[in-house]
Amino acid sequence: MKCPFCGYGESRVIDSRPTDDGERIRRRRECIRCQKRFTTHEIIESLPLIVIKKDKSRQTFDRNKLINGMMRACEKRPVPLQVLESAADSIEMTLQNSLDREVTSEKIGELVMEKLKDIDEVAYVRFASVYRQFTDINTFMEEVTKLLNSKKSSNQQQKL
Incomplete structure (x- = not known):
């Protein structure tokens, strides 16, 4: 100094x-x-986290957008706001700890789906349908089938 x-x-x-x-x-x-x-x-110097959108534009990370997206997926579901805020905290911490100052919106979407899968399966499917842009009923059914298969395998592992 x-x-x-x-x-x-x-x-x-x-x-x-x-x-x-x-x-x-x-x-x-x-x-x-x-x-x-x-x-x-x-x-403490906190560097802003930059989100690279699908159209390659960049904007600063907004935690409120993250929570709003999860709230839309959980609409009319028995999921307390506190659970979503905790999930948002976890996602934000994961992104900050990655040491990458730029992250793709796809990466954030995958992290959200990972959290929603554990929180509420209906919310997970809702979010996935918008995020992955399901174009027909077959892609929707494929995602539900994957969810059911992963649930069956985790139940079988718990029985062992």
């Missing part, structure tokens, strides 16, 4: 305290050359 008084590049930390509910750290420093003290504030 450069001294604001003499411009020297080294200082030592005298005191550190969290501020703003732990979002920032206030540090009291002392210049090694001139011994003058100054204060710095450190914050």
